Amino acid sequence: MERLVFLLSTGLARGAVLALFALSLVIVYRAARAVNFAQAAMAVVPVYVALAVTSAGGSFWLGLAVALAVGALLGAVVERGLLRLVPQETPLPGIIVAVGLVMVLQAGLAMVFGPDHRPVHAPFSQRPFDVGGVSVLSPYDLFVLVVAAVVMGGLALLFSRTSLGLRLRAAAFAPETSRLLGVRVPRMVTLGWMLSSATAALAALLLVPTGLGLDPHAADVLFVNAFAAAVVGGLDSPVGALVAGLAVGVLVTLVTGYASAAAAPLAVLVLLTAVLLVRPHGLFATREARTA
């Protein structure tokens, strides 16, 4: 029982990171109708920069701010400089370009920073609190949950309550009509990419202290798990990404805790396959979700 409580609470913290990353995939899907397969590699670059900032004497918070800025910049560069150059009618060219980008970024990082794991220290203690003899969340887990909640709340406000959010949504759902009404659609698509890759960078930054450390492939498994969460939630739905992200995080932690760490990717694969075969559009997608 105590073990279950501990695993559930840890799973929620892991799930919050997953939900953030899944949300980043949903944002870019809504903006550009594409899944960004380079999201993992693009999210690791800002983490390296943040680590460089903190090890050069900057505070954790300065590193965090720099990572967000670098992430947003990278998103803009990739969208304007690469993906706009290939045909968008089918998803294939974009995915292949993303595969090429993954190879360039990961090999480049390994050559510049070395292929080994670099230990990353959490800004808060990772020792769990003791509540009535049951160990639950650590201070760092709490920090992750708070940050994730704040960011998701902020994004929800941005999309639903501001004029910019309205334009972003309009550009995604009816590009031609929005253009006629004066929305600068290409700029909105780029903004969507920037928001997405900054969110992904934040998720990777929060993930790294809980794992083995930072290496160019540090976010690969996070991407696969978040992709599964985004698909379970319906690629279109931010709420779906949040709920499914938390659920997948808890699932992975439970499987790791009760079976083995090696079984976790298998559980995610089974979940993804089952959802894709039974409900390819996810459990939370709205009826008018498009297939292409």
Add this chain to the structure above:
Amino acid sequence: MSTATTSPATSPAAIPATRLLLRAGLLTLLALGGTFLLDPYRNYQLATAAGIFAAVAGLTLLVGLTGQLSLGHAVLMAAGGYGYALTATRVADALAGSGAADGVAGLLLPLLAGVVGALVASGALGVLLGLAAARLRGPYLAGLTLALVIALPSVAGTVPALAGAQGVSAPFVPVPDALAALIAVEQWHAWLAILLTSCAVTPLVALRSGRAGLRMRAVHDDETAARLAGIDPGRVKAGAFVASALAAGLGGAVLAVVTQQVSPGAYGLGFSLLLVVAAVVGGLGSLGGAAVGAVLVTLLPWLVDQATGALPADLGHRLQGNLEIAPFGVVVIVVMVLRPGGLARLVRGRSRNTSLSTNTER
């Protein structure tokens, strides 16, 4: 007189079966003869490239003709490799137990049984993925196959027969006595690799130039129109995936014969992406391009390894296994942006047919 009034050709692109077989036989003989010009290590590399070629040929056919992208063809190769290794080991042990391990039968039976095992294993996985491919498109299939690659070490660790990260070993196939005086073992393995690869690629050529290829193109270009013409898109997509999986499985069997070892580490994400690189660089849909791409992704990492071996340890450690990946990535991006036809289109110099899309609100 009768020859002039035979039934009309099935499709304009169809190559007559005899000519196709003749061409395949000639190319295979040419490759077999070519092994005499190479030293043992080059023959080993040729055998590896042949195995990769089989898988890339399957992948390029799948992507080029049906537009479905698999990022997990390394897993299909691994399935073929495991199928080969496990079956061949069983049969070899059974033969040794019954005292019939000598002679040509003792040599060929494990090999053939292993190939059948490879086809069964990769075919079964291909059918499962094909069922998914029939219902999914674009990013979903790519994501599912990516998850499969990431989960391969877990599968190997969970199923006892696959022996975890260490992997399973495949029986050594010695040179037959009749040939022992003539060729070295590397050349013999190159022969086996070439023969198996031609068995994998020739059906793909027939498939592509025949009715099935026409159906795949029809489904790719316009699914609704294909459906109206009486084609079942799901069945065509699933069939294409299975054909592609069988070719990849034979490629995995080739690598198992050559290296006598199958382990999940050899079929990771990096290798899977390299297969995509080879298909893209050669030109999606082009089997000749797939051959060039396969040679490229076999030789370039080796050349880089040679070059970085001479460097200081720290720098070499950083560059090893990475120096060739970055240019591969750049080439893939450049090909997709500038020349989506790849090398094949570059050689033929055909202009790209522009797709007429009136559907702007996706």
